[in-house]
Amino acid sequence: MTNLFFYGTLCHLPLLECVLGRPRANLHIADARLVGHAVCSVAGETFPAITARPGAIAWGIVVRDLSDEDVARLRYYEGGFDYGQTPLQVETAEGMVTAQVFFPEPGRWALTGAWHLADWQRAHAPMVMAAAEEIMAWYGRKLAEDIAAxxxxxxxxxxxxxxxxxxTPDPDRDLTRDxxxxxxxxxxxxxxxxxxxxxxxxxxxxxxxxxxxxxxxxVGEAVVVLPYDPVRDCVLLVEQFRAPVFMAGDPAPWVWEPVAGLIDPGETPEQAARREAQEEAGLTLDRLLPAGRMYSSTGSSSEFLNLFIGLADLGGHHPQDGGLAEEGEDIRSRLVSFDKLIEGVDNDRWRDMPLVTTALWLARHRDRLRQA
Structure with missing residues (x-):
């Protein structure tokens, strides 16, 4: 049996329960402190790291009598970080306890100021819990390094x-009983x-x-932005190979679309839209206009779309390659007049639903945008 001292995110007991796969009522948990050590924020990350520091105190919890299975589950969850274990004396209300402490590889991360559990719980705990649920669902079925990748x-x-x-919840239904x-x-x-x-x-x-x-x-939550120049009355489209279209048996798997991409954690939809416009088309947007928020296919996918029209000066834009090589993207862009855009909608030329949706929104508001 093993005693472990936790000083970071696993002090959040719902997360510890998720990782161990059993309720806290079945665990022997006590508040504890480790003298001569500090819990520090990691630059650019939301989790902390512990480091030896004379005069400092690392606060946390000690969990006693953990089984080999418990330790294996913890190592699986932390598999991407390759922590080492060191036995140290930690203080509890019941006295001194020898407990294993997970230490990161020295020098792996740049440490900044003090890390506070309450701040992390307010800002990041729900997302980390959702991620942990998916990670631990694969315990025993996938290798930890596959999860880390x-x-x-x-x-x-x-x-x-x-x-x-x-x-917004449905006011007419109660999900707990319906x-x-x-x-x-x-x-x-x-x-x-x-x-x-x-x-x-x-x-x-x-x-x-x-x-x-x-x-x-x-999939995740995504942004779609159709760049539009109201002075020149044209839009910018991007074309890329789409494997699902090919896998469906379609003989034309290169598809013309608006700029689009997934929202990264911590990003707003607007920030993601501007980033994707730069990555896919080398384009700086002047202004973003919301054009709808919706699920892309409610019968099969959880993907949620944030649609935008991105006002931009397209006068100096020339067709170019774009996309991120590390994401396997090979993208080219093209300017299309508004008339050709709508002609493509009417003639079923465009096969991307977000393109058709944003084109129809633009058709409804085009006169107002051009006058402004």
């Missing part, structure tokens, strides 16, 4: 889940993830329906 998309999906939970979940499964995880659920939902006659098995593709 996918931290970025995992966090993007977790961020999107937090944002989804902040949307949806009954029998089982949840994580079926696939890579850049995207696929999850399954067995559930019942309240039907319109008031009864609970039969148990149904349903799946959903988890």
């Amino acid at each position: 996918r931290y970025t998309p995992i966090n993007i999906r977790a961020h999107a889940r937090v944002l989804a939970g902040q949307r 949806v009954v979940v029998q089982a949840r499964r994580h079926a696939y995880m890579n850049f995207f993830s696929l999850r399954e659920v067995d559930l019942q939902f309240r039907q319109h006659d008031g009864s609970l329906g039969p148990v149904l098995n349903r799946g959903a593709l988890f």
Whole structure:
């Protein structure tokens, strides 16, 4: 059995419960402190690191009598950080306890000021909890290094889940009684993830329906921005290869679209739209106009879109290659007159739903934008 001292995010007991897979009532937890050490923020990150520092005190918790399985689950969750364990004496109200402390590799991160659990809980705990749920769902099925390689998309999906939970509830329904979940499964995880659920939902006659098995593709929350020059009355489109279109058997998998991309954790939709315009088209936007917020395909995907029209001076823009090589993007851009844009909508030339949606929004507001 092992005693462990926690000084960072795992002092958040719901996260510890998620990682260990059992409730806190089954754990022997006590407040503790480690003298001669400090818990510091890591530059550019939300988690802390511990370092030896004479005269300082690292506050945390000690959890006693953890099993080999508990330690294995903790190492799996922290698998991307390669922490080493050191036994040290920590103080508790019950006296001194020898506990293992996870230390990062010396010099791995730049340490800044003091890290405070309460600040982290307010700002980051919900997203970290959502990410931990996905990570631990793969315990025993995927290697820790495979999970570590996918931290970025995992966090993007977790961020999107937090944002989804902040949307306006349905005033006519109570999810605690109108949806009954029998089982949840994580079926696939890579850049995207696929999850399954067995559930019942309240039907319109008031009864609970039969148990149904349903799946959903988890992508994240995204932005779509159609750059428009109201002086020259033209838009900018980008073309790129789309593997799902190819996989569907479509003989034309290169698709013309607006600029688009996933929102990174900590980004606003507006910040993501401006970043994607730079990355995909080398374009600086003057102004962003909201053009709708919606799910892209409610029957199969959790993806939520923030649509924008991006006002810009396109006079000096020339067709160019864009995209991030590290993300496998190979993108070219093109200017299209407004008349050709709408002609393409009417003739079914455009096959990207966000392009058609933003084009129709632009058609409705174009005169106002040109007069302004």
